[in-house]
Amino acid sequence: MAHDLGFWTLQALNALQLSMLLFLLSIGLTVIFGLMHFVNLAHGSLYALGAYFAASLAAVGGYWMGFFLAPVAVAGVGVLLYSGLIKRMRKSGPMAQVLVTFGLIFAMLDLTRIFWGDLALGIEVPALLDGRLAFLGVEYPTYRLFIIALGLAIFAALAFVLARTQIGAMIRAGVDNDAMAACLGINVERLFFMVFCFGCALAGLAGAVAAPLLSVTPDMGLQILIPTLIVIVIGGLGSLKGAVSGSLIYGFVQTFGAVLAPQLASVLIYALLAAVLVIKPVGLFPAKG
Amino acid sequence: MKRATLAALGLATSFAMPAAAEDIKVGLLLPFSGVYAALGNEIEAGFNLALEQFGDETDATFEIIREDTEVKPPVALGKAKKLILQDDVDVIAGIVSSGVLGAVRDMVHGAGVPLIVANAGNDEATGADCSPFITRMSFSNSQVNRPMGTWMHEQGIGKVYTLAPDYAAGHQMIDAFTASFTAAGGEVVGQEFTPFQKTQDFGPYLAQAKASGADAVYVFYAGGEAISFVKQYDSFGLKAELPLYGSGFLTSPLYVNAEGPAAEGVITALHYVPTIDSTANAVFADAFTAANGRVPSEFAVQGYDAARALIEATKTGASDRASLANALRNVKFEGPRGTLSIDPATNNVIQPIYVYETVAGEDTLTQKVLAQLPAEADPVNGCEMAPVSN
Amino acid sequence: MLETRNLDKSFGAVHVTRNVSLKLERGERRVILGPNGAGKTTLFNQLVGELTPDSGSVHLAGEDVTALPVAKRARRGLSRSYQKNTLFDGLTVEENLGLAAAVHTGHATQLWSDSLAKPEVREIVDEVANQVNLMPYIHAKVSEISYGVRRQLEVGVALATRPLVLLMDEPTSGVGPEMSKGFHDLLNNLPRDLTMLIIEHDMDLAFDVADTITVLNYGEVVFDGLPEAARGSKLLKEIYLGSWEDA
């Protein structure tokens, strides 16, 4: 294990890249949960949908068209889901929600197969982000640096919006106590709708961003779901801090686990999750104490 | 115990009623959903094409009953039982995953139903677990990789780092390569097996490969993992300093377009390449492309040759389970892959292996055959087969 | 029987329990009075272990139980009722009492037999049902009985663990004055050796049952003595009645 500093820098960047991708996914899921107490297991399917939209749009108008329009398209699906299902499920218990969204996973998996086929798709990294950049003494793929930067930018933007703006205050009030928020004259229903669609858009964005990195397959949503859930449960549901810390923990444990203890790599993260739940049954930074 | 089980289940060979002469019931057992659905469809397309092209050569007619394995061994076993006991098929063809093959092996063997394997490559199926009823028209994991070890060393590559998914096929492919590569005098400087179907980010492993001091990297990945791997390998800029070699599934025509330019220059070995220069291949590839709008992959040719083998077998007059099993073991024909024959010791197909480089074609990627390595039979690996008696 | 020494608890900047020391003798019936937010329920929660005090200790029958979890304290004889009904809604009155009695008799974790069929459990259920006047409703589901009867059951469930010390958080909360009176008669008829600590809002009613009175204000004990003394206390009237008027 005679690795130089560059090797570890590279691995740290890999970990960060994975963390940021997971952050994009988990933040939407966790805020939807924190605000609406809604468990959306189909969040991973929205991510897959984002990747497929991006692949189709990229074929027509290049990468950036997919990058910008796929989240919009997924948000559109979010609108349909919200008005068709979610709105009516809001008052149901977590079990009913788990089941409906479990049904959605099934349905959306087969719908993507019907529309896009079983064959894996791929899209190319845009010319602008192709190649590598010298960074911290290592050569690192530009596109991966872009993902890291995008994740950090969205984190910063969300932190700002939540802490400093009117809508952020409304969301915080809603997470804290939605009945109270309603009393304060906040249109909770509209707030939920907006947050849900925004969460969907972020999932779509994550899919669009992941597509050039990975392959676009019907089961990619199922594959990413478990890591995303682990992230938000370790971090604690409903909080930005939880989502970002959970993502970082997952990214680093997974990456360095693969390097240092490859035999244990896949069990490690589950063991960590179990440990966290034993010590803090509601995760590290839950929105409510 | 096993025999007793099957006898009691009412599956003994004597129980199988010979079907009406020359009307042959074929169970097509393939994944039409799940992760390998694309392979199932590809194999079926090839299978149907062969029936169309060569069906007239035999007097037999075929009734196809397709069943979806969902890539789940228990489901597949249930479907195999249904085909054998309820539909009373004469022969089964298909099977993509080795897990599914392992699951149905005892069933078809005990029931005495011939099985033409159209993909699953685990070495045991034509080794320790071989059966006179199981004939493989696809490949074995070792067969595809073994010649590459010698060939790569001949090209002057001394040190190699290997990567593959952590499951039986991954180990068999890499082990076969490692054995021949080290026997030729090469050195494997590092080896890693990544969690199967759970690895999406290969970055951590690529950094290790880079740091290993190898001259080249040899890998086996397939499907979605192959796409991610090839693209990520390229994005780290490793292709220039550390050439990428591998088992040919890595750049299969089925996936290479999703990999894009990242796949250019990757050199791999496989039992079929769509650009093989022969009449048989031209006939096949043109018809397949016309019917499906894409060039055929190795999976398509496996389905094609499986049907072809069945047709050849019926030409001998075989029509029931036992006679078909015997006839299948003796088929020999000239196909898109070259001359195919069945190794009498193991029932595995004997075929040449092609080393090819993925290169940019006119508008899509294409394959440039670098070498045709001679057909070799696998070692017997503990296979013992009693002949099938009628 | 029940004693606290210098209990202290804060939630952030809010000091909810300040250096509370109480001592209840066996069979003593003490009522805790105090305005809303005086820290009465918080004190209860620390006594039974649902909250951990920042400092100080709780002693039950001479033993320091501060470190013990809720269930262990309960098994040592500390039982409580809640200000808001915390009953088992889908079950009958009998089953509600039976659940508590079974914990006391050790049948609650038994796999081989029905706890409610055990004579020991039945005996307690019948006795408690008589003590809190629940006999006429014994087979009715909680959802089928009136609010007042539910308050009786709330105390009954706590009683069915056969406690040494019974803590009652506003047992008459939400019931009319007529019924409250009856409720206090019921409490007065409980065995004399049962130690009781009762949070009560209504001062007049409190005097019906109290042997001693403790008054809390801003988490602090401001009065500790006999009811007669309390009745005359000017301090008490000021702090207590003032806020009682708005309640």
Added chain:
Amino acid sequence: MFRHNALRYAVLALLAAGALFQALTAEYFGLEILTEILILAMLVLALDIVAGFGGMVSLCHGALMGVGAYTYAILSTKAGIAPPVAMAGSIALTGVAAWVIGAICSRSHGIYFIMATLAFGQMAYSYVFEAPIFGGDDGLGGISRLDLSFIGVDLNDSRSFALFCLALLAAIYVASVLILRSGLGRSLSGVMHNEQRMRALGLTVWRVKADVFGLSGMIAGLAGALAAQHILYISPGLLSWTVSGEALVVVILGGLGTLVGPLVGAAAFVVLKHELSAVTTYWHLVVGVILIAVVMSRANGVFGWFESRWGDRIERRMADATRKQQSEEVLTDA
């Protein structure tokens, strides 16, 4: 706590008669499906006990079943232990594993409980998937069935095996009812209704949860050992979280907390799956849509819907009768 009512008895009798009829008359494939239903029924009973009566919505019961199946397979094939002992061993080991999971997760509630059990299930899945002794992704074969020839039963005959599973299912059903009616079962329902109060009454809540989870795990383990003997081949897919998810779907679609409902659900699910997959490879889509529709209808599953429509009427009539009796008693007391 669990109660039978006229409707539940009627449906049980119908189910038993149907299963028996199928077991005695069906052809080979019908018996396969029946056995699949019976084994799934055991799993969903196990799940209904914890989820329907203890509020512990587990997403690791599929994995528990897998643990039972693998334990049986490993013990009987690799360790050379006699099948009956291997079966007892697999039930015991799965029970212990479940007890530990139940104990660790007992502090988590709601979605956290679901996620925590999911984590444990995935942990088992990953381990089995990767450890070479379990045959990895390819799975494990060469499994043999229990030898009951000493009482003249040959379990290698599918009909006998189906009847054997039916008998075991009946025994498990009775055991489940007894568990739910025991002191432990009553305490469990107390915990589900109001955990804080049970704790305040002196109950060691985590022990109750762990014990029931362990018992439920034993049933899942038995289902697993039977699944291994039924298919004679096992693969890690058995432990995947989607199996747990499907079991949960069956419990909910059948009717959570009714015991009888999930049995109906198991039969419906397996038959539906087979019928649909024969027609289309997109059967997941149909199942998904049905699932959404049923949950959206806000009924407690198919059986629950039926029960609330018809069962209530019967129940009310019975309740009226007892109440009349009670009021008479009160009058005589006075």
